[in-house]
Amino acid sequence: MSRFVPCSLPALAAGAVLAFAAPAHAQTATASILDVPPPDASMADIERFCINITDAARERRYALQKAELEALREEIEMKIAILEDKRAALKNWVELREEYASQASDDLVEVYSKMRPDAAAQRMEKLPGELSAALLSKLNPRMAGTILNEMSAERAALVTVIMSAAADKDQGAENQEAVQ
Incomplete structure (x- = not known):
């Protein structure tokens, strides 16, 4: 052996x-x-050595864990900063888009206000109901009434319900259900 x-x-x-x-x-x-x-090392010496290094080993392990957590915290803070930058850029883009949409909407209202009522009605028949209602609500009431008169009865009713719902949101859902 x-x-x-x-x-x-x-x-x-x-x-x-x-x-x-x-x-x-x-x-x-x-x-x-x-x-x-x-040299001969008794079991008591070995146990004493292990006991003596236990606290130091634990503290070292805690220090390593703390360093790892700090690194993770810094990484998370960096990612949060990136997300905040993206959120700010998106907010800016949305504001620009809304401004453009508002501008385009005003320009579109002006275009429809200068059209003949029968031609405007014919084109609004092909637009989504919400857009037709939005355009008509921005036109002067006399022009809007003339355009509605030129539309088909079914389409004019739908646009009127949408305009009514926009004016009174509480009754709007009930009115839309009645037309459909």
Whole structure:
């Protein structure tokens, strides 16, 4: 039965260096260094060592966890900053879009106000009901009435219900259900 004899790391390193660097007769001296048994360590010494390094090991582990959490926190803060930048850019884009839509809507109302009522009615028949209602509500009442008069009865009723719903949101849902 072979017996494993533990030895220290410096002794192993010294033995390895001597084994490769020294001539063949020095190898016998290296073997004698490795054959020296380590000093006797009782179980009490080993337990005392383990107890002594427990707090240090725990503190080191906590320090590593804290460093990892700090790195994660910095990464999260960086991602939040990126998201805030994107949110601000999106908000700016939405404001520009709404401004353009409002401008286009005003321009479109002006175009329809200059059209003949029968031509405007014919084109509004092909538009979505909500858009037709929005356009008519921005026109002067006399022009809007003339255009509604030129539309088909069914389409004029739908547009009127939508305009009514926009004016009175509480009754709008009931009016739309009645038409459909």
